[in-house]
Amino acid sequence: xxxxxxxxxxxxxxxxxxxxxxxxxxxxxxxxxxxxxxxxxxxxxxxxxxxxxxxxxxxxxxxxxxxxxxxxxxxxxxxxxxxxxxxxxxxxxxxxxxxxxxxxxxxxxxxxxxxxxxxxxxxxxxxxxxxxxxxxxxxxxxxxxxxxxxxxxxxxxxxxxxxxxxxxxxxxxxxxxxxxxxxxxxxxxxxxxxxxxxxxxxxxxxxxxxxxxxxxxxxxxxxxxxxxxxxxxxxxxxxxxxxxxxxxxxxxxxxxxxxxxxxxxxxxxxxxxxxxxxxxxxxxxxxxxxxxxxxxxxxxxxxxxxxxxxxxxxxxxxxxxxxxxxxxxxxxxxxxxxxxxxxxxxxxxxxxxxxxxxxxxxxxxxxxxxxxxxxxxxxxxxxxxxxxxxxxxxxxxxxxxxxxxxxxxxxxxxxxxxxxxxxxxxxxxxxxxxxxxxxxxxxxxxxxxxxxxxxxxxxxxxxxxxxxxxxxxxxxxxxxxxxxxxxxxxxxxxxxxxxxxxxxxxxxxxxxxxxxxxxxxxxxxxxxxxxxxxxxxxxxxxxxxxxxxxxxxxxxxxxxxxxxxxxxxxxxxxxxxxxxxxxxxxxxxxxxxxxxxxxxxxxxxxxxxxxxxxxxxxxxxxxxxxxxxxxxxxxxxxxxxxxxxxxxxxxxxxxxxxxxxxxxxxxxxxxxxxxxxxxxxxxxxxxxxxxxxxxxxxxxxxxxxxxxxxxxxxxxxxxxxxxxxxxxxxxxxxxxxxxxxxxxxxxxxxxxxxxxxxxxxxxxxxxxxxxxxxxxxxxxxxxxxxxxxxxxxxxxxxxxxxxxxxxxxxxxxxxxxxxxxxxxxxxxxxxxxxxxxxxx
RNA sequence: GCGAGCGUGGCGGAAUGGUAGACGCACUGGACUUAAAAUCCAGAGUCCGAUAAGGACGUGGGGGUUCAAGUCCCCCCGCUCGUACCA
Numbered sequence: 001x002x003x004x005x006x007x008x009x010x011x012x013x014x015x016x017x018x019x020x021x022x023x024x025x026x027x028x029x030x031x032x033x034x035x036x037x038x039x040x041x042x043x044x045x046x047x048x049x050x051x052x053x054x055x056x057x058x059x060x061x062x063x064x065x066x067x068x069x070x071x072x073x074x075x076x077x078x079x080x081x082x083x084x085x086x087x088x089x090x091x092x093x094x095x096x097x098x099x100x101x102x103x104x105x106x107x108x109x110x111x112x113x114x115x116x117x118x119x120x121x122x123x124x125x126x127x128x129x130x131x132x133x134x135x136x137x138x139x140x141x142x143x144x145x146x147x148x149x150x151x152x153x154x155x156x157x158x159x160x161x162x163x164x165x166x167x168x169x170x171x172x173x174x175x176x177x178x179x180x181x182x183x184x185x186x187x188x189x190x191x192x193x194x195x196x197x198x199x200x201x202x203x204x205x206x207x208x209x210x211x212x213x214x215x216x217x218x219x220x221x222x223x224x225x226x227x228x229x230x231x232x233x234x235x236x237x238x239x240x241x242x243x244x245x246x247x248x249x250x251x252x253x254x255x256x257x258x259x260x261x262x263x264x265x266x267x268x269x270x271x272x273x274x275x276x277x278x279x280x281x282x283x284x285x286x287x288x289x290x291x292x293x294x295x296x297x298x299x300x301x302x303x304x305x306x307x308x309x310x311x312x313x314x315x316x317x318x319x320x321x322x323x324x325x326x327x328x329x330x331x332x333x334x335x336x337x338x339x340x341x342x343x344x345x346x347x348x349x350x351x352x353x354x355x356x357x358x359x360x361x362x363x364x365x366x367x368x369x370x371x372x373x374x375x376x377x378x379x380x381x382x383x384x385x386x387x388x389x390x391x392x393x394x395x396x397x398x399x400x401x402x403x404x405x406x407x408x409x410x411x412x413x414x415x416x417x418x419x420x421x422x423x424x425x426x427x428x429x430x431x432x433x434x435x436x437x438x439x440x441x442x443x444x445x446x447x448x449x450x451x452x453x454x455x456x457x458x459x460x461x462x463x464x465x466x467x468x469x470x471x472x473x474x475x476x477x478x479x480x481x482x483x484x485x486x487x488x489x490x491x492x493x494x495x496x497x498x499x500x501x502x503x504x505x506x507x508x509x510x511x512x513x514x515x516x517x518x519x520x521x522x523x524x525x526x527x528x529x530x531x532x533x534x535x536x537x538x539x540x541x542x543x544x545x546x547x548x549x550x551x552x553x554x555x556x557x558x559x560x561x562x563x564x565x566x567x568x569x570x571x572x573x574x575x576x577x578x579x580x581x582x583x584x585x586x587x588x589x590x591x592x593x594x595x596x597x598x599x600x601x602x603x604x605x606x607x608x609x610x611x612x613x614x615x616x617x618x619x620x621x622x623x624x625x626x627x628x629x630x631x632x633x634x635x636x637x638x639x640x641x642x643x644x645x646x647x648x649x650x651x652x653x654x655x656x657x658x659x660x661x662x663x664x665x666x667x668x669x670x671x672x673x674x675x676x677x678x679x680x681x682x683x684x685x686x687x688x689x690x691x692x693x694x695x696x697x698x699x700x701x702x703x704x705x706x707x708x709x710x711x712x713x714x715x716x717x718x719x720x721x722x723x724x725x726x727x728x729x730x731x732x733x734x735x736x737x738x739x740x741x742x743x744x745x746x747x748x749x750x751x752x753x754x755x756x757x758x759x760x761x762x763x764x765x766x767x768x769x770x771x772x773x774x775x776x777x778x779x780x781x782x783x784x785x786x787x788x789x790x791x792x793x794x795x796x797x798x799x800x801x802x803x804x805x806x807x808x809x810x811x812x813x814x815x816x817x818x819x820x821x822x823x824x825x826x827x828x829x830x831x832x833x834x835x836x837x838x839x840x
Numbered sequence: 841g842c843g844a845g846c847g848u849g850g851c852g853g854a855a856u857g858g859u860a861g862a863c864g865c866a867c868u869g870g871a872c873u874u875a876a877a878a879u880c881c882a883g884a885g886u887c888c889g890a891u892a893a894g895g896a897c898g899u900g901g902g903g904g905u906u907c908a909a910g911u912c913c914c915c916c917c918g919c920u921c922g923u924a925c926c927a
Contacts, residue, residue: 041927082926154925165925188925213845217922220843290923294841328924343841409924416925486927525921527844560846561920603920632864633852637845639920641852645865653864656879705853709863716863785859790908792859816894829907835858839907 003658005622008753013114015752021765022061022116024072028513033069035061036494038522038530039076042102043083046109048562048604048642049523051614055630056559056704057521058115062745063699065116066769072514074497075110075117077103079126080486082165084420088452095420096448099126109615113623114749116765121497125489130496131422132443133505134488139425139436140544146192149434152413153288156184161455163417166289183284188415188482189424193536197222197407199550200535209555211637214527221528223408228392229331230401232257232307235316241265241307244330244406248395249387252376253337253358255348257307257319258300262327269303269321276301276321283323298347299323310400311377322347328410339365359384412533414485419450419458421483429470429477437479438471444479457481490530491537494520494552506547517553524558524637531556557702560639564610566599574609577644578616601641612642624747625651631746632708653712654750657743660719661736661754665729673734674727681731685776687717688735692772695742708746714739733758738770786811787837788820796836804830811836 016022037057040050061073077099084095091098103124110117123130141147155164159177163186168175193200201222204215227246234241241257259266261283270277279301286296300320309315317335324343325334338348339357345366348355358379359371370384378394379387395401415424423444425437437444447465450458459465459481470477492505494517499510522530531553538549567575567587580587580596587596604611617626629650634640677685691714698707718736723729737758744751744764755764779800784807786794794814798807807830811817817838825838 038927043927078927163925167926169925211845217844221923223843291841294923296841413925418925485925490927523921523927524845525927528922529924530927600919635853638853639846643852643865646852649865652879659879703854706863709854712863783859787858787908790858790906795859819894827907829858831858835908837858837907 001662003655003750005624005749006619009112009114009623009749012749012752013111015763016114016116016765019763021763022065022071022073022118023120024074024118024514025070027070028509030070031068032072032513033061033064033519034072034498034514034517035064035519036074036497036517036521038520038526039078039490039493040106041081041083042077042079042099042106044102044105046106046614048612048614050110051113051626052562052630052636052640053521053523053559054110054113054115055627056557056636057519058113058627058748059631059699059704059745060519060521061116062748062765063769065765066741066744066767068768071116072121072497073117074121074123075115075119076121076123076493076497077106077125078486078490078493079103079124080131080421080483080489082418082420085418085452088420092452094448094450096126099420100124109618112618113614113627116748121500123493123496123500125422125486125493126420128443128445129502130493131489133496134422134484134492135425135437135442135444136439136505137492137541137544137546138484139439140546141191141540142426142436144544146195146540146543147189147414148192149187149189151185151187153183153284154186154188154417156182158182159455162457169287172287183288186417188413189426189480190411190413190415191536191540193412193533194407194409196536196539197224197409199539200532203535203551207551207553207556210553211556211558214524214531214556214558217527218532221409221532225406225408227404227406228388228395228401229404230310230335230395232310232317232335233400234319235306235308237305239265241319241333242331243333243335244404245335246406247337247340247384247388248391248401249373249376249379249382249384250337250340250358251309251311251335251391252373252379253339253356254309254317254335255338255354255356256336256344256351257317258322258325258334258336258347259319260325260327260332261321261323263321263325263332265319265333266321269305273303276303279321283321286323293324293326296323298343298350300347300351302351310395310398320347320351329408330406340367342366342368412485412487412536414488415482416485417457417460417481418483419446419452421486422488423459424480424482424484426480427468427471427477428480429473429475431475432470432472432477435471435477441471459483487530487533491534492541494534495538495547495549508547511547511549515549516551519555519557520553521557521559521636524560527558557636559636560634561603562642563601563639564604564612564642565601566608566610568597568599570595570597574607576609577612603639604642617647621647621651622749624750625654628654628708628747631704633705635703635705637702653715654747656719657715657739658750658754660715661740662757664733664736664758672730674730676727677731678727680721681727682776684717684721684731684735686779688714688738689772689774689776691742692738692770693777696769696772699745704746707742711739711742711746714742740764741767741770782833784833785835786814786817787835788817789839790837791820793817793820801832804832807832807836811838 035057037053061071065071079099084099087098088095138147155169157164157174157177157179159179164174169181172181174181201224204219225246227244228248229242229244231240231242261280266280270280300322303319305319306316336344338345338355340359356375358373358376359367360374361367361371373379373382373387392403425444427435427437447462454461466479466481468477468479495506495515498514499507501507534552538552541547567580579590581590587598589596629647632650633646691710694710695707721732723732740751740755751764781797782800783795783797785792786796793816796810798810808828821838825840827839829837
């Protein structure tokens with residue numbers, strides 16, 4: 001009987017489903033474990049990134065089940081978003097039709113992988129039964145002052161008459177129309193994440209099982225900084241200009257003032273100064289992406305306004321309007337101290353402004369570090385910390401400034417001017433103004449009869465959808481036509497999985513039992529936004545008494561990307577790996593035989609065609625091989641390279657295991673170990689118990705590649721074991737059973753089938769995880785390297801815990817050690833069971 | 841630009857500050873076969889040496905701490921992720 005994955009995989013998938021093997025139990029007394037992988041956008045087909053993500057989660061889910069936990073392992077669809085609208089325009093299919101048919105095919109693919117999901121808990125975010133709850137959440141936020149409306153600048157495509165996402169702007173032009181993108185002021189809805197900034201920041205330190213890199217990125221994103229606000233008096237005016245600075249100590253180095261083009265003062269200046277107005281228009285036409293703002297050449301407009309230096313009225317500083325000052329940060333105005341800030345320095349050089357050093361240094365300017373203050377009147381002689389403290393004290397004594405904490409994080413703009421998203425439940429009435437939709441009218445569903453051939457937002461030009469009655473005065477009114485950012489849906493789906501109750505978003509008991517998610521797994525690209533929004537959302541929902549959770553994810557693991565070599569023809573056309581063949585270390589096109597250039601290994605992407613279709617792999621080798629390779633190749637949090645030969649290696653290994661187990665003598669099915677174990681028996685049991693420890697530890701530490709290596713080693717030991725009597729057979733049988741249990745989370749179909757072939761009646765999915773027995777693992781002898789000056793010159797084998805004296809003596813009997821010890825050692829370092837090092 | 845991460849044989853990777861290269865891929869030799877594939881056995885970081893014993897070098901580059909550094913510290917280079925309307 002040959003290993004036939006397509007046969008056995010279908011068989012066991014059916015069996016698991018019949019037995020409801022992975023259904024989360026409603027037994028709130030049992031210890032629980034909630035495993036979750038970031039749910040996918042239903043793009044149409046699963047890709048290798050999904051296969052990796054979901055294999056990692058499935059391994060954990062099956063492992064925790066074996067350890068006796070009541071496991072919740074659900075799956076759903078992040079189903080709103082731009083691609084559905086793009087497909088609607090390109091293929092003339094309705095976003096809903098397109099999305100739901102994609103979900104159908106992807107669900108089939110996920111099932112083919114044998115993932116242990118509780119499919120009864122599947123959810124789809126574009127379904128009104130899901131999004132109706134978030135309309136209620138929004139209304140709660142609105143009433144609690146967490147949601148508000150304000151003006152922002154958006155990318156406007158004048159030809160398409162639509163707002164463009166940042167990714168739809170290519171080199172300043174609309175991706176479809178090619179028109180130069182304009183900036184348009186628009187009102188949109190925001191959530192006050194800034195109100196929670198301190199708590200979001202402080203609690204990061206309590207996220208013990210999150211990767212440090214993610215925690216650091218979130219801290220930096222929130223960007224809490226301590227400094228001062230300083231009110232400058234404007235010359236010949238009663239107006240004040242307030243600036244924020246983290247370095248009030250450098251105030252005597254100030255040589256200019258710069259304000260954002262969006263600053264109210266800039267607008268006031270522009271009213272009387274057409275050149276200023278032109279400059280502001282120019283700045284607003286520039287990209288507002290952070291990366292573009294930072295990289296753009298610095299431009300300033302020199303106004304004819306001055307402010308007085310706060311501590312010396314004889315000094316006045318000119319006000320510039322500058323493109324690199326962000327209105328969203330601080331007060332939208334800064335004082336420039338070129339000697340001690342790189343950007344101010346660049347600006348000062350460009351506009352020939354004075355540079356006054358106020359910190360003593362021998363280094364080149366700008367000097368950013370700490371030091372003794374000079375040219376700074378009352379701050380002279382102080383270091384940075386003391387100077388900051390004293391300058392703030394003086395400012396507040398004079399009533400022209402105060403200590404100030406500022407955050408980099410901006411409020412979350414949740415409005416999108418698109419059709420395929422959750423409608424925002426607000427009504428505008430000419431008489432009564434802006435009003436929340438009464439709760440009994442929820443959900444506000446999307447209309448299905450929309451036309452994507454017209455320009456603009458389908459919800460806006462739909463003939464009837466937006467027209468409604470004012471809930472207060474019953475006169476004609478209109479609906480909000482903006483829909484939510486799709487991060488809205490993904491900010492609470494994990495809590496929804498705990499109970500899909502149709503009438504309420506959450507049920508307290510289920511939430512209390514299942515939340516928080518014990519293990520969350522997804523791409524590192526979500527390190528900040530999705531994860532921070534989710535953390536914020538729980539706090540916001542708690543604030544409006546919807547639930548009582550602060551942190552949604554106890555442990556987080558971020559997976560690396562799946563990469564593959566790239567191939568190009570000599571005419572620079574990308575090729576799929578399936579179009580390329582290798583012959584004598586050269587690459588050729590499989591059909592045309594033309595030479596192919598093999599490029600570097602990069603993240604799999606459709607544009608470079610370096611993708612391998614999981615469907616193909618599953619059909620050729622089976623899901624278990626795909627899973628096994630995914631786990632074996634690289635540690636989960638690093639990038640991995642998909643290679644055909646690696647897959648074949650995994651396939652070969654699974655075949656070996658299959659052949660070995662199916663060829664075990666039929667009569668060896670013994671449950672008990674023999675009473676008198678031979679040395680060989682003991683050695684095999686030692687290896688097995690060591691493997692149990694290794695695999696367990698590796699899984700707990702998320703080093704699944706090591707777990708795989710350990711399983712392979714164990715197999716190598718079993719398969720090379722010489723069976724010479726019945727006792728040997730019994731031991732081999734016993735060890736093989738344990739091997740299968742260890743392999744089950746990795747290759748569940750194969751494990752089930754072989755388990756059954758060994759004569760077991762229960763499924764292996766219900767077996768308990770083995771515990772290593774210490775008595776087998778203990779060893780008598782250890783090998784210790786002997787070094788001379790840190791270089792290994794011999795290895796000695798000695799009884800465990802041999803004392804220092806004996807170790808030195810034994811080491812000094814080694815010929816090769818003596819060869820390098822031409823005189824008495826200056827120092828001898830001996831750590832029992834570890835090392836002997838002679839220093840000469 | 842800013843923030844974060846990563847860099848170890850031909851390749852993927854392993855290594856509580858204590859024998860660098862576990863486990864695998866590719867490769868080489870052998871067995872089996874008319875032959876090939878598959879399978880099994882063996883070898884293998886590079887260089888010197890005899891294919892041995894043994895030695896030198898070796899974890900992106902440079903410097904440092906230490907009896908001992910892939911691991912800790914400083915500087916540099918390269919690649920990747922994020923950068924707020926892609927998900």
